[in-house]
Amino acid sequence: MKTKQNRDWEGVWVFGDYRNYFQNRVTLQLIAKGNQLARKLATDMTVLVLGSQIHQYAMEYTAHGADVVMVVDHPSLKNYQVETYVRVVSTLVQYFKPEIFLAGATAFGREFFPRLAKRLNTG
Numbered sequence: 165m166k167t168k169q170n171r172d173w174e175g176v177w178v179f180g181d182y183r184n185y186f187q188n189r190v191t192l193q194l195i196a197k198g199n200q201l202a203r204k205l206a207t208d209m210t211v212l213v214l215g216s217q218i219h220q221y222a223m224e225y226t227a228h229g230a231d232v233v234m235v236v237d238h239p240s241l242k243n244y245q246v247e248t249y250v251r252v253v254s255t256l257v258q259y260f261k262p263e264i265f266l267a268g269a270t271a272f273g274r275e276f277f278p279r280l281a282k283r284l285n286t287g
Contacts, residue, residue: 176202177262179253180213180233181272182221183244190268195228198266205263208232212256214249216242246276254283 178194195211202209208231213221215237222233236252257265257280267273281287 173261173263174205175207175260175262175264176205176209177257177265178209178211178230179265179267179273179277180211180221180225181268181270182213182215182218183272190270191225192228194266194268195225195230198264199229201264202231207263210234210262212236212253214241214252216240244272246279249276250279250283253280257284 176198178191178198180191182191191211195209198209198211209229210232211222211225211230212234213225213236215221216239218235218237222235225233234256236256240248241252267277
């Protein structure tokens with residue numbers, strides 16, 4: 165088993181944006197694409213979900229093909245705050261080291277992911 169310190173970057177992640185879930189199904193589309201990429205790379209596809217009392221979304225993402233659903237459930241994440249979300253997600257990315265991280269080109273994605281990319285020094 166590889167240790168976290170010397171493990172290569174591996175895995176495909178999708179950000180689980182559940183806000184406006186019933187109107188905007190972009191996360192489900194990304195899960196499908198993430199699964200294609202994960203199969204090509206022979207790795208797992210993980211959906212990352214942040215918020216408060218969000219377990220019903222985790223179950224939905226599992227039903228749509230996520231190998232792993234990583235849930236960060238905390239009352240301080242109930243309302244989206246860009247700096248808090250960037251801090252939490254960048255910590256998780258630096259620890260788990262996904263090779264690919266997909267997000268929708270929603271208003272949220274266009275605000276959040278450039279900030280995350282800058283924090284992580286990546287594209």
